[in-house]
Amino acid sequence: MRMRAWIGRAFPGPWRWKLAVREVLGGLLVCGLAALFQAGDSGGWPSGLVVGACAVLFALRRGLPGPVLVVSAAGVGGPAGFLPVLVVAGYSAGRRISRPWRTPAVLGLGFLATVGVGLLQNGRDHFPLPVLLGLCVAGYLLTGVLPAVVGRYRAQRVALLDSLRERNTQLLRERVMIARQARLRERHRIAQDMHDSLGHQLALIAVHTGALEVDRTLGEQQREAVAVLRQAATGAMRELREVVGLLREDTATAPGGVDAIDRLAETSRAAGARIELRHLGTPRPLPAPTGHAAYRIAQEGLTNAHKHAPGTAIELTVRYEPDTLVVEVVNGPGGDGTAAVSGGQGLTGLRERARLLGGMVHSGPLPDGGFRLAGMLPYTAEGARAALPDDEELALLAGELVEPEKRRRSPAVGCALGALAVLGVVAAVAALGAIMFVSSLRDATVPTRLYDAVEVGQSEQSVNERLPVGSEFLTQDFRRIGPPLPEGAHCRWFAGDREGDDQDVVRFCFKDGLLVEKQHFHGKV
Structure with missing residues (x-):
């Protein structure tokens, strides 16, 4: 292990x-x-x-x-x-x-x-010790420290981006929660207002129509009309309670559905409308938002037909296509059907509802003067989820850039300063090395004039006083070229100032305190 x-x-x-x-x-x-x-x-x-x-x-x-x-x-x-x-x-x-x-x-x-x-x-x-230290400093800064600065910047940048993404996600979740709470409060307020105002008025209508229905002074036809009004008021109260429940609870099932379209048609027939209801295709289960949208399309189409073309024949079709549910309401000529488009917000709301579900709504007049309203809704639940306010709001919020409350310094600034410092030190070491090299080259070079002035037989001390200090580092390879050394002598090597393809070398050899030989030759190092 x-x-x-x-x-x-x-x-x-x-x-x-x-x-x-x-x-x-x-x-x-x-x-x-x-x-x-x-x-x-x-x-x-x-x-x-x-x-x-x-x-x-x-x-x-x-x-x-x-x-x-x-x-x-x-x-x-x-x-x-x-x-x-x-x-x-x-x-x-x-x-x-x-x-x-x-x-x-x-x-x-x-x-x-x-x-x-x-x-x-x-x-x-x-190498001389200063040269060795300078080479170590410059080389290590370039090959070791500078890559480390780059790696550190990369690590800090990745960590900063991960932190910002996590913080951005957290802020998005918090904003969604705040928006959800505000929406719930507003829904409860709207639901309370609807319950207190519309509920009371519809209850009064139901009570009065119920009383009129048993009034003996009314005729049979009048009682039938009052019964239709009472049923309409009762149905409106039931739908109002469902809508209020939907507003008060996010997870409540959407009221209405494809099955409720049959009751909607029966209610319109009871009111005297001529409606032909057709179900085509093989029925299949639908998500609650899709079924409710189909119900609302049928309801809006019948309402517009009753309002703008009363007494005309109405065709209500529910058709199950392979990939979509089609709800179509067609009424014959009998009024200006286009008034339904410009008279209110019903069709606009239907189009928005269908868009959120991934479908579409089409409406317009027919060549014979009638009017057609058709909605196409998807079967899949993925399209229905788009209608939920949370998902839509989250999609909108996800596209926003959440500005941080406090500006953070980018890691690139510190790493750039570190890289500049490394390059500055390397540049300083290189400049110092260049100066030292020029100085060493000057100390290791004997001009021809000085070489001619030195004569064999002079004392070693007087010759060394006239010669430069030399550079062992620059002249160490000169020992391998040139004539053999005098026996028992020790020599000093210098570079000459004569130009040529080969290295110009000057050599002075001393023995017993005297200059016994001087050589000026060329060779390949």
Whole structure:
């Protein structure tokens, strides 16, 4: 179990195929670059060993970013093939080390490892200590610290975006809850007003028509008309109670339905209308909002026909199509049917109701002077859910941008300042290195005029007083070229100022405190 825990920590998942492909391709790229860098390194390190170590470090960088960064930084102090893996390790350390104090600590340990290994390798390279420190600082800042700053910015940006999305979602939920509470309060107020005003008036109508129905002074035809009025008042009270219940309770079933269309037609027939009701197709279950919308379309069509074309024949059709329910009301000529369109808000409300359900309503006059109202409603419950106020409101709110109460500073500012600081230090080190190089080149060069002025046989002290201080770093390769050294003599090498394809070298050899030889020659270093 402990071994499995260590493996899980070193190679964190989940390992999806995209991540696996990305890791394999990234490892191949890093190993290829490591092989190229190592091919140009003359330090004598085995390329296979360096490339293999880079592959292992690349595989471990996600689970162990700190140790991998320190080891990679130490490796850069020796073989040059560790440079690509150091860049990747720096990015992983900046992105995956979450605690603020750990990232500077790991970067500091990496720098110390680079300098320590560089000092051990300096016996081979013979760099002056200031040059070595400058190379370590500039190289480590560019290949280790700068990628870590980029990785840190990436991690902070992802964390900030996740936090903003979570906060935005929470604010949306809170706004929906507030809107729902306000809607419920308004619904209760409207329901109370409807119950107190319309309910009272309809109850009075029902009571008076009931009294008239038993009045012996009325004729049979008049009693039938009063009975129709009483039934209409009773039906209106029943629908009013259903509407009030719907307003007071969000989960209440919508009043009316396809089955209620038959009662609606019977009531119109009792009032003297000529109605032909047809049911076509195979009936199927419908969501409550869809059934109620069908009922309202039929009700609006019959109301408009009674109002604007009284006495004309009416055709009411309920047709079950393969994908939609069609409710159609057609009345013959007998009045200006278009007045129904412009006289009120009934058709406008029907169109909005059908739109929320995913359907549509069409209305217009017929060539023979009649009028047609048809609604097409979907069967699916997904379309019916669009009619719910919560879903519609949530869809509207989701499209809004919730501005944060307090402006937050973007992580890009801090990371950009860090990157600028790194580049500034590198630029300063590069400028200082350039100045030191020019100074060292001047100290390692003997002009031809000075070379001619020095004569063999002069004392070593007087010659050294006239010669520049020299630079072991710049002239160490001059020892491999030129004539053999005089036996028992010690020599100093300088660069000459004569131009040519080969290196211009000046050599002064001393023995027993005297200048015994001076040489001016050219050669390939």
